[in-house]
Amino acid sequence: METLKLIGAIIVLLGSIFLFLGALGLVRMPDLFNRIQAGTKASTLGTMLTLLGIILLNPDWTGKLVILILFVLITNPISSHVLARAAHFRKIKLSDKTIIDQLADDGVEEKDDINNSKE
């Protein structure tokens, strides 16, 4: 029982390290898209590991925590995708390091802008 708790605590610690790295990424990355990259990935695994650790610490809550893990796994990528898409529509500047922007090059967004303004 004690070892299980120890393992759980270590996993929670590991999760919080990933969450910390995600926060560090938000500060260090140069532009919005790279920040979303750091934020999404680190927070997904960080949250999952933290919740897994809590499962080991508190086996009674397993069902609810499993639902939380699935929820985070499904909603996190969707929210970050929507943020990135909206940012690109608003023509937020990409960092100077960016070497290619195929979405702007294809010009598919301009058509949408015209359609939206008609409505």
Add this chain to the structure above:
Amino acid sequence: MKIKSFFIITIVLFSVWVLLNNSYEPVLLIIGAAVSILIALIFCTKCSVFSQIKLSPKSLFYSIAYLFVFMIELIKSNLDVAIRVISPKLPINPGIVKVKTVLNTELGRMILANSITLTPGTLSVDIRDEYIYVHWINVEGKDIETATNSIVKKFEKYLKEIYG
């Protein structure tokens, strides 16, 4: 088609019920099953969300295999981002590239886009028909084929079996 949708939604609702209750008393299970079937009957007589999933032993096997591949990619992705964030020089080489998918169904494309977002250094920004625009933190090739090969190929062979 509708029966399959109804069946899957009932199963999903019932498993959420069991997980939330965290007990296996017969009374609770019966109530849960009745309510799940009722909700599915009321709200899912016309829905077609899950009608694109293929239900067969093969697709079940591929689903489980996909889950494992996905978990490994997720962990790799996190280590990758962590290393990039920690290293003092900040080794990034970002750009938005276009990839092509062979999946035809909407649900399959959605799962693929979500998987892309959670794998190493990639973030799906937009979907236009069969093209997905991906923000890549370390661009390895600007043309469609190179990007497709290194971003979506590893998932597609599984998703193709599950969603067609």
